[in-house]
Amino acid sequence: MASETARGLNILITGTPGTGKSTLGAELAQRINLRYMDVGDVARDEQLYDGYDEEYKCPVLDEDRLIDELDPVMIDGGNIVDYHSCDLFPERWFDIVFVLRTDNTILYDRLEKRGYNAKKLHDNVQCEIFQTILEEARGGYKHEIVHELTNNTPEDLEDNLEKIIQWVQQWRATH
Numbered sequence: 343m344a345s346e347t348a349r350g351l352n353i354l355i356t357g358t359p360g361t362g363k364s365t366l367g368a369e370l371a372q373r374i375n376l377r378y379m380d381v382g383d384v385a386r387d388e389q390l391y392d393g394y395d396e397e398y399k400c401p402v403l404d405e406d407r408l409i410d411e412l413d414p415v416m417i418d419g420g421n422i423v424d425y426h427s428c429d430l431f432p433e434r435w436f437d438i439v440f441v442l443r444t445d446n447t448i449l450y451d452r453l454e455k456r457g458y459n460a461k462k463l464h465d466n467v468q469c470e471i472f473q474t475i476l477e478e479a480r481g482g483y484k485h486e487i488v489h490e491l492t493n494n495t496p497e498d499l500e501d502n503l504e505k506i507i508q509w510v511q512q513w514r515a516t517h
């Protein structure tokens with residue numbers, strides 16, 4: 343076996359809410375035996391909040407406490423992290439970053455089904471139109487580790503899983 347470097351593989355799955363991160367992340371974790379972490383769930387379980395956003399009617403993430411909480415786990419490696427933003431994380435955490443993308447009309451329907459109000463729907467669809475998260479990822483990580491994946495249909499999901507698994511196998515063979 344190739345030598346384990348400082349730690350095991352860490353994958354970030356990011357993208358606008360509704361692009362399918364948790365669906366893909368949870369399935370991927372099962373198939374390749376990594377730990378799946380939804381950052382929103384960790385924040386809620388550990389109450390890693392700092393105030394309340396009246397406009398969006400949601401608690402504000404305490405980023406410093408979140409980083410402190412996750413750092414030991416990330417140093418160990420073997421994680422798939424799911425979050426709808428990526429500029430808060432230390433660059434050193436991730437070996438590869440996947441940015442999921444969804445067509446605006448499909449995304450709108452998914453978020454409407456989720457019960458988002460008009461403002462939240464509009465803001466999230468705008469976020470996707472302006473490819474905000476993709477730009478964030480490209481700005482925060484080395485170009486060659488950032489991959490954009492279209493995720494509109496169940497067929498896309500299966501293709502994406504296969505692509506990621508191939509990449510992971512390659513990574514494991516060379517690290």
Ligand SMILES: Nc1ncnc2c1ncn2[C@@H]1O[C@H](COP(=O)(O)OP(=O)(O)O)[C@@H](O)[C@H]1O
Nearest residue numbers: 359360361362363364365452493494495496499
């Ligand atoms: N590739 C896909 N094709 C069709 N529907 C999908 C796909 N990926 C996710 N979905 C659906 O879209 C909705 C949002 O997916 P979810 O994984 O919760 O997104 P996120 O974690 O990015 O907010 C869910 O109802 C899920 O079943």
